[in-house]
Amino acid sequence: MLIKVLGSLSPYSHYDSACPSYRVYDDEMNLLLDCGSGSHRFFDMQKDLNNLHIFVSHLHHDHYNDLYNYLYSSFALHNLGIIKDKIQVYLPRYPYEIYTNIIREHNSYADFNTIYDGMKVVIGGATITFCEIQHSKDVQNLAIKVNKCDSSIVYSGDVSYIDKDKLANFAKNCDLLICESSLLKKHNFPSICNHLTAYQAGCIAKEANVQKLLLTHFWPDENLNEYEKEAKSVFENTLIAKENLILEVGE
Ligand SMILES: [Zn+2]
Ligand SMILES: [Zn+2]
Known part of the structure; x- marks a missing residue:
């Protein structure tokens, strides 16, 4: 499997960066994990919209804003005969108002599927599973595992x-953990809040015994070396996400 980073910042995109999005693909599958603001600029619509399955972890704008670009492109490119199959969109049901607004989008060539804790989907020889992880009170957030x-x-x-x-339990022994690390210790947030520090992401990677940790969801303009340093103090095999970075996992 290959993993391409399409977005690594939050809450807004700027210059050559975008909000969270990761393409996971091989000859048989074409998945997108989140589609944050500006991330579609790193995606080849003409070439890669066919057979696309989009998974949204939670309905905060920095993770789904570009969904409408994919939906509208599916509508237009289907009308032009460029894509044959509907794109498949997988979303959490809550907040229900946002969910229903999305699935009512007429200018799209897409099927909408609801994801939930414990759900399992098989696509192109890969098994995709979901685990509800607390983030903020206003949304349902699902961690996503792709196993092949x-x-x-x-x-x-x-x-x-x-x-x-x-x-940590959901990520146990996985090859790659793509983990948000919005914060640094110096930001002085309470240790339990709506986001992780890079240090906390490193602790989770260590506890889960993962092969590699890819940190993401950085504050724009923050020095990325600081995130890396903080996580590496507890988990050495840490990388920093950057748009257009491609990693390979397995065969
Ligand atoms: Zn969020
Ligand atoms: Zn976010």
């Missing part, structure tokens, strides 16, 4: 450290 041929990737969505054990 004994290799696995886990994407955290946004995380409160209160659910650290649940996330």
